[in-house]
Every structure is written in C-alpha cells, then in structure tokens.
Amino acid sequence: MEIEYNDSERAFRDEVRTFLADNLPSTISNKVKQSERLTPEETVQWHKILGEKGWLAMHWPEEYGGPGWSPIQKHIFEEETAEAGAPRLLPFGINMVAPVIMKFGTQAQKDYYLPRILKMEDWWCQGYSEPGAGSDLASLKTRAVRDGDHYIVNGQKTWTTLGQHANMMFNLVRTNPDVKKQEGISFLLVDMDTPGLTVRPLITLDGEHEVNEVFFDDVKVPVENLVGEENKGWTCAKYLLTFERTGIAGVGISKAALEDLKQIARTQMVHGKPLIEQPSFAERLADLEIELMAVEMTNLRTVAAAEAGGVPGAESSFLKIMGTEVRQAISDLYREAAGPYALPFQPHEDEIVGPDFVAPAAPTYFNLRKLSIFGGSNEIQKNIISKAILGL
Amino acid sequence: MDFSYSDEQRMLKDMVDRVVADQYDFESREKIVNSETGFSADLWNQFAELGLLAVPFSEAAGGFNGGGAELMVVAEGFGRGLVVEPYLSSVVLAGTFIDAIAGDDKKAALIEPIVSGETRYTLACYEPAGRYDPYWIDTTAEKSGDGYTLNGFKSVVLNGDTADKLVVIARSSGDAGEAQGLSAFIVDADAQGVSRRGYPTIDGHRGADITLDNVSVSADALLGEEGKAAAALQYAIDRGIVALCSEAAGAMEIACDLTLQYLKDRKQFGVPIGSFQALQHRMVDMRMALEKVRSLTLWAACSLEAPEAERRQRLSAAKAMVGKAGRKVAEEAIQLFGGMGMMDESSISHYAKRIVMIDHYLGDREYHMAQLRDMTLAGQDAA
Numbered sequence: 216m217e218i219e220y221n222d223s224e225r226a227f228r229d230e231v232r233t234f235l236a237d238n239l240p241s242t243i244s245n246k247v248k249q250s251e252r253l254t255p256e257e258t259v260q261w262h263k264i265l266g267e268k269g270w271l272a273m274h275w276p277e278e279y280g281g282p283g284w285s286p287i288q289k290h291i292f293e294e295e296t297a298e299a300g301a302p303r304l305l306p307f308g309i310n311m312v313a314p315v316i317m318k319f320g321t322q323a324q325k326d327y328y329l330p331r332i333l334k335m336e337d338w339w340c341q342g343y344s345e346p347g348a349g350s351d352l353a354s355l356k357t358r359a360v361r362d363g364d365h366y367i368v369n370g371q372k373t374w375t376t377l378g379q380h381a382n383m384m385f386n387l388v389r390t391n392p393d394v395k396k397q398e399g400i401s402f403l404l405v406d407m408d409t410p411g412l413t414v415r416p417l418i419t420l421d422g423e424h425e426v427n428e429v430f431f432d433d434v435k436v437p438v439e440n441l442v443g444e445e446n447k448g449w450t451c452a453k454y455l456l457t458f459e460r461t462g463i464a465g466v467g468i469s470k471a472a473l474e475d476l477k478q479i480a481r482t483q484m485v486h487g488k489p490l491i492e493q494p495s496f497a498e499r500l501a502d503l504e505i506e507l508m509a510v511e512m513t514n515l516r517t518v519a520a521a522e523a524g525g526v527p528g529a530e531s532s533f534l535k536i537m538g539t540e541v542r543q544a545i546s547d548l549y550r551e552a553a554g555p556y557a558l559p560f561q562p563h564e565d566e567i568v569g570p571d572f573v574a575p576a577a578p579t580y581f582n583l584r585k586l587s588i589f590g591g592s593n594e595i596q597k598n599i600i601s602k603a604i605l606g607l
Numbered sequence: 608m609d610f611s612y613s614d615e616q617r618m619l620k621d622m623v624d625r626v627v628a629d630q631y632d633f634e635s636r637e638k639i640v641n642s643e644t645g646f647s648a649d650l651w652n653q654f655a656e657l658g659l660l661a662v663p664f665s666e667a668a669g670g671f672n673g674g675g676a677e678l679m680v681v682a683e684g685f686g687r688g689l690v691v692e693p694y695l696s697s698v699v700l701a702g703t704f705i706d707a708i709a710g711d712d713k714k715a716a717l718i719e720p721i722v723s724g725e726t727r728y729t730l731a732c733y734e735p736a737g738r739y740d741p742y743w744i745d746t747t748a749e750k751s752g753d754g755y756t757l758n759g760f761k762s763v764v765l766n767g768d769t770a771d772k773l774v775v776i777a778r779s780s781g782d783a784g785e786a787q788g789l790s791a792f793i794v795d796a797d798a799q800g801v802s803r804r805g806y807p808t809i810d811g812h813r814g815a816d817i818t819l820d821n822v823s824v825s826a827d828a829l830l831g832e833e834g835k836a837a838a839a840l841q842y843a844i845d846r847g848i849v850a851l852c853s854e855a856a857g858a859m860e861i862a863c864d865l866t867l868q869y870l871k872d873r874k875q876f877g878v879p880i881g882s883f884q885a886l887q888h889r890m891v892d893m894r895m896a897l898e899k900v901r902s903l904t905l906w907a908a909c910s911l912e913a914p915e916a917e918r919r920q921r922l923s924a925a926k927a928m929v930g931k932a933g934r935k936v937a938e939e940a941i942q943l944f945g946g947m948g949m950m951d952e953s954s955i956s957h958y959a960k961r962i963v964m965i966d967h968y969l970g971d972r973e974y975h976m977a978q979l980r981d982m983t984l985a986g987q988d989a990a
Contacts (some may be wrong), residue, residue, distance in 0.1 A: 220906070502931075505931075600891045607887050
C-alpha cells in the first residue's frame with residue numbers, strides 16, 4: 216500500500232508542469248484564476264495548444280490519437296492543469312460524441328470527425344435535454360422522419376451549453392413514436408448551419424449567456440449523419456454515460472477554489488482581524504477542507520482501482536455527488552467572504568467596485584447551483600447507486 | 608501509488624477477519640461485555656498466539672514492525688465485530704508509547720510481556736481539566752530519594768479497571784498545557800496509593816477514574832528522560848487515532864450492511880421498505896459517509912511517517928470526519944431500523960453506540976477541527 220506517487224509518476228508530473236509553464240498563456244490562466252469568462256477564441260486556442268501536443272484527448276485509445284496514459288497519469292494531468300489555471304476542456308466533442316463515434320460510428324464518420332475533434336476544428340454541443348425531458352431523458356419528443364437520403368427534424372432542445380459558439384451538435388431524436396420510449400430513439404449529428412435550425416440564448420440567474428435553446432423547423436439532416444442503427448440511439452446515450460468519468464469529482468478545480476478562498480479570508484478584515492481568524496468562519500473552512508480531502512482520496516481510490524484494471528461503474532455516481540457538493544459549498548463560503556461587496560452586480564466591468572475578488576463571488580455561487588442538476592441530477596445519481604450498488 | 612494490500616497485509620486481514628467471524632458473534636460479544644472483566648482472557652491469548660499483539664511494535668522491541676496500514680487492517684477487522692478486548696489501551700496506546708520512549712536496553716523486556724499477552728498496560732494520561740488535550744497535565748511527579756512521588760487524578764482511563772500496569776503521564780516541571788516537562792512512569796495498578804473506580808462505558812468497553820495519592824515509584828519506573836515524554840505521547844496517540852478511525856470504518860461498514868439488509872427484508876404497505884426512494888437516498892448517504900471515512904482513514908494510516916504538518920492534518924481530518932460521518936451513519940441506521948434500532952437486543956444499536964462514542968476518545972470532532980484551524984492559521988504566518 217503506497218499513497219505517494221512513485222518516481223515515474225513524479226517524473227510525469229514534472230513533465231506536465233514544465234509543459235504548462237511553457238505553453239499555457241498567462242492571459243488565459245489569469246482569467247481562469249479570477250473566475251472570468253474566456254472568449255471563444257481563447258477557449259479554442261487552449262484546445263489547439265493541447266491538440267498539437269497530443270494531450271487533448273487523454274481518454275482516447277492510442278489508435279485514435281490518445282496519449283496512452285494510465286489512470287494515474289490522467290489524474291495527474293487533471294490535477295496539474297487545474298492548479299495551473301488551465302481552462303476546463305469542453306467535454307462535448309472529446310469526451311462525449313467522440314467515444315460514441317468510436318464505438319458505433321462508420322469508418323467514414325471516424326475518419327472525418329475524430330481528427331477534426333483532435334484539432335478543435337469543430338465546436339460540438341449537446342442536444343439531449345428538452346423542455347419536457349430532463350431527468351426523464353428517454354421521454355424526449357424531437358422528431359426525425361426519414362425522407363429519402365435525409366431525416367427531417369422538428370422539435371426543440373434546451374440547456375444547450377455554449378451552443379452559441381458551436382458548429383456541430385449531437386442529438387437524441389425520436390425516430391419511432393410507437394414503441395417503448397427507449398426503443399424509438401436515434402443518435403444524429405447535425406450541422407448547426409443547416410437551414411431551419413435556430414439558436415436562442417437562455418440567460419441564467421447569474422446574468423450569463425452560457426446555455427441556449429435550439430429549435431428545429433424542418434431541418435434536413437443527411438442519413439449518413441446517423442450514428443449506429445436507427446432506433447438504437449439509447450444504447451449510444453447509455454454508453455456515453457459510462458465513458459471515463461474519473462474527472463467527474465472536479466477535485467483539482469475545488470482545490471484551486473479553496474486555496475483562493477483561504478487567500479481571500481486572510482486579506483479580508485473583520486474588526487481589524489483577518490476573516491480567517493473568525494472562529495465560525497474558520498470552522499466552516501476546516502470542514503470544507505476535510506470534506507475536500509475525503510473527495511480527493513475517494514477519487515484517488517477509484518483511479519487506483521482503474522489502474523489495477525477495474526472499471527469504475529456506479530462508483531462515479533458517488534464521486535459526482537461528493538465532488539459537486541463540496542464545490543458548491545466552497546462557492547457558498549466564497550460568497551460569504553465577499554461580505555457586503557457580494558452585492559454589486561458587475562459581470563463585465565473593467566473597474567470593479569470593491570476588492571478584486573468580489574465580482575464573481577455571488578454570480579459563481581448561483582452559477583454553480585447547476586452542478587447538482589446537470590450530468591444526471593444528484594438525486595438521479597442516488598437512484599443509480601440504489602439500483603446498481605445497493606441492489607434496492 | 609498503489610492502494611492494494613501486500614500479500615502480508617492480505618494474510619493479516621484474513622486472519623483477523625477469521626477470528627472475528629468465528630468467535631465474535633453478537634451473543635458471544637454480549638457475554639464478554641457483561642463479564643466481570645469486560646474482556647475475554649481466552650481471546651486475548653489467542654490474539655497473542657496469532658501475533659496480533661506484536662503488530663505495531665518495532666523489531667527492536669520484538670514486534671512485527673507494522674506500519675499504519677497494518678494497524679488499520681487489524682483495527683478495521685475488530686471494528687466489524689465490535690471487539691472489546693484491550694487492544695487499543697494495552698498494545699496501541701501504552702505499548703507503542705513504551706516502544707517510542709524506552710531505551711533499547713529496556714524496550715524488549717518491557718514489551719515482550721505485552722506481546723505475549725501476559726501483562727496488560729494502559730495509558731493513564733488525560734485529566735478532567737484538559738478534556739482531550741494530552742499536555743494538560745496537573746498530575747505531579749516529585750523527586751524523593753532515589754525515586755519519585757506521584758500525585759494526581761486521571762479520568763476515563765481505558766481498561767483502567769483491569770490493567771496490570773499503568774503508564775502514568777505526570778508533570779515534572781512547567782504548567783498545564785505545555786509539552787515540556789511531561790514525564791512517564793510505569794506504575795503497578797495495585798501499588799500503594801493507587802485507587803481505581805472502574806465502570807462500564809456505554810459502548811461496551813471499560814474505563815476507570817484513577818487517583819494517585821503519594822504513589823512512590825523507583826527511579827527505574829521512569830520511562831525515557833525526565834520531562835521529555837511529549838514526543839512519544841504524540842507517537843502513541845497518532846497510532847491510537849489510526850486504530851480508532853479504522854475501527855470506526857469497520858463498524859460503519861457493518862452498520863451499513865445490516866441496514867441495507869433490513870431495508871430489503873422489512874416489509875410495510877406490502878413491499879420491502881427499501882423500495883421507497885426516501886429511504887434509498889438515505890441509505891446512499893450512509894454509504895457515502897462510509898466512503899469518506901474509509902478514504903481519510905486510509906490517508907491517515909499511510910501518513911504516520913509523513914512530515915509533521917501533513918501527518919497532523921491527515922490524522923485530525925480523519926478523526927474529525929469520523930465524528931461527523933460516524934454520527935450520520937449511526938443515527939440513520941437507527942432511524943431506518945425504526946423501533947428495532949432502539950432495542951438492546953438488536954446488534955445495530957450496539958454498532959451505533961460504538962460508532963458515535965469513538966468520537967469521545969483521543970479528541971472529538973470539535974478538538975480536531977480546532978487543530979485544523981490552528982494549522983490553517985499557522986499556514987497564514989508562514990505565507
């Protein structure tokens with residue numbers, strides 16, 4: 216039993232650190248550290264930097280251009296990039312549509328889409344949720360009807376994250392309304408420039424434009440954009456959910472956020488003393504520290520089990536719940552640390568009212584409420600654990 | 608990084624698990640708990656024969672040189688069966704204290720009878736005014752002639768009623784709360800001037816309040832150097848924390864298993880109560896609490912040789928988590944068992960009591976949270 220990294224693991228960590236020091240633009244990392252939103256160009260820039268290095272798609276098999284890392288190496292990469300202030304990678308292409316294409320796609324689909332994803336030539340978004348289909352995803356209604364060499368798609372998707380920047384969208388659509396709901400669904404790739412497709416912004420409670428609704432009005436999609444068999448889309452959707460989720464706990468990001476919070480609590484004064492010395496604040500900070508350590512080690516145990524050949528299944532549901540709970544709690548204490556200056560709403564001001572750190576405090580707290588809702592709400596995760604692990 | 612057991616650790620685990628499974632069913636435990644001494648001499652001898660009493664000791668002391676992982680394996684197994692034999696008091700606390708402080712010339716001779724099971728020690732350290740602070744010692748050690756005279760009062764000394772020998776922590780100099788000036792003496796439990804008031808504890812163990820009234824000991828009774836006991840005390844308490852957290856993890860695991868089984872067996876409204884989502888989610892929360900304790904216990908156990916700051920942080924984090932997550936599991940277990948969880952005849956109630964009361968040994972959640980707060984503030988000075 217050895218909880219420390221061995222020599223080769225440490226050497227790999229140093230290699231990643233050196234690469235980040237040399238290649239992560241400070242314009243980007245500074246924004247990430249200040250919780251500022253990146254421009255789409257900056258997001259693409261970082262993906263391309265990693266793509267050129269061959270490190271963009273760490274979960275991919277080597278035959279498709281993955282780096283061939285072990286679970287521990289992947290974990291080290293996630294930790295180091297988070298600590299250095301690298302932006303979180305867009306999961307939609309690399310970790311969502313790509314694995315489905317690898318598993319169920321045609322050779323032509325693999326040859327065309329996978330290299331483009333590796334070079335960040337397409338910005339993918341996800342067409343899953345609908346106004347009437349959230350946790351009960353299989354009840355989706357967006358309809359695709361075969362018409363010669365095309366499907367004609369009509370309906371509406373929602374919560375489409377960063378869809379305003381995307382040029383490609385993978386969708387679950389209903390191709391057969393007359394069978395059990397899971398059995399009439401297909402997995403369809405859609406070019407966002409197709410006539411009849413409209414993206415409309417949804418402004419969230421933090422004032423940001425992060426998600427969208429997407430309307431389909433007689434959108435013609437070539438039949439060759441079907442992935443897998445018609446009416447077998449639910450199989451693709453389920454496969455996607457089991458694909459590599461060790462990063463789901465977001466430990467690196469939470470650690471960086473907690474360090475940030477500590478730093479702030481050292482500088483904020485209450486009655487002439489640093490906030491960090493206030494007993495009730497310090498108590499909550501210590502509690503978060505313990506909780507985060509527990510998530511970190513639980514995550515490492517899962518990584519080590521994967522290293523030993525195990526396949527993380529429903530265990531990742533534990534990690535999702537634990538990881539999101541602690542991340543939300545950190546953002547809560549951060550908001551409190553901002554004090555009265557959490558109030559001024561100044562999402563895009565150059566000259567911040569109050570200390571530098573206050574501007575994102577409340578908006579981030581509200582924005583991160585999403586963590587326990589998306590990616591399978593935490594209640595859905597508990598249902599999964601009940602069924603798969605507890606046998607209830 | 609590799610969290611799997613070595614072959615030796617695996618063998619140790621199998622051995623402990625077998626003894627507990629074969630000989631520590633609920634009824635047997637009840638008999639032991641309610642016996643006069645509160646432990647089974649027969650089992651204690653078996654533990655000795657199996658080598659379990661040698662696990663945490665150095666080779667110089669005739670031990671197996673087991674580290675935190677080995678201690679975790681043993682204590683987790685004991686936790687699964689709610690073992691009440693005086694392992695923590697004699698082996699982990701008093702034993703490793705002696706191992707850490709005694710000179711090589713004395714060490715083997717002192718520890719050999721602990722390992723053989725012949726002599727049971729306990730650590731008489733904590734006092735009422737100090738709660739969980741091991742340095743808050745008012746008991747005095749004064750030089751008299753060739754030896755020392757001890758005066759003071761020790762509270763809730765684990766197995767203090769049946770131990771053969773006490774390792775008494777007393778103050779040679781300085782004030783309560785100071786690490787400097789603490790000395791350790793071996794005192795016969797039936798020595799002149801030692802009076803013990805023994806009692807059962809609510810979690811099935813035994814304790815004693817001990818008064819030391821002009822107890823004379825020879826110079827030979829002093830362990831290590833006068834006034835320099837603090838480091839060894841910390842060494843022993845660190846191992847005690849690992850043992851307690853591991854025991855909690857083992858007991859929590861069984862509490863979760865028993866509760867899950869109950870959810871499947873118990874029917875109301877014509878269906879197993881485990882089919883109700885409200886109860887399913889509570890069960891998931893229990894398992895999540897267990898995983899957190901397992902994770903932090905593992906981290907603490909593997910950090911006994913880590914640098915001071917990391918070691919302190921991980922031990923306190925683990926113990927504080929046991930206080931929080933343990934209580935959660937215990938309370939939820941009772942709730943999900945309903946009326947049966949309230950019954951003395953249900954083993955779950957005994958698991959719940961032990962899991963909750965582990966918080967009251969070697970620093971509770973509040974105490975360890977304060978330690979962590981102090982560390983954060985110290986980090987501030989360094990920054």
